[in-house]
Amino acid sequence: MAERSKMTVAVGRRAARAILIDDLGRLLLIKRTKPGQAPYWTAPGGGVEDTDASVEAALYRELAEELGAKATDASQVFLFSSPSDSGVAVQHFFVARLADLDESARSGPEFSDPSRGGYDLDRVDLRGEDLASIDLKPTALKEFILANREALLVEAGAAA
DSSP states (O other), X not given: OOOOOOOOOOEEEEEEEEEEEOTTSEEXXXXXXXXXXXXXXXXXXXXXXXXXXXXXXXXXXXXXXXXSEEEEEEEEXXXXXXXXXXXXXXXEEEEEEEEXXXXXXXXXXXXXXXXXOXXXXXXXXXXXXXXXXXXXXXXXXXXXXXXXXXXHHHHTTOOO
C-alpha cells in the first residue's frame, strides 16, 4: 500500500473580502480602472495584517478603509486560493449586509497613490442580469455569486 504524501504549502498572503449587499439587494463592488487596461470589478476588502485579531476583523477594517462602510452579520461563504510568489494567496469571502456608508471616510493607501488607478464604488443589482455582463475578478467568485445569489440575498437579510 502506498503511503500518502503530506502536502505542505506556505500561505503567502491572506485576504478578507466582502460580498457586501445593501438593503435594496445590490452588491457593492469596487470598479478598478488602470491606464491601458479594460476596467474590472472586485469585491471590497484586502490583506489580513498581523495586528488584525482575526480574518473577520480584517474584513471590517478593510471595509472601513476602502468604502467608509460598516457591515453586519458577516459569514464566510467562499474561499479562493491562487499561486503567488510566496506560496499560496488565500482570499476569504464573507457575505455581509451593509449597515452604513460614508464615502468621505475612505482612507486606504490606494487613495493616496494616483498611479494605482481608480477605485470607484459601484452597485450591481443581484436580482438582474448586470452581474453577468461585468468582469468581476476572480472569475470563480463571479460564478459563485451567480450560482448562489438567492441564498446570498437571504443570508444578508435582503431577500424580497
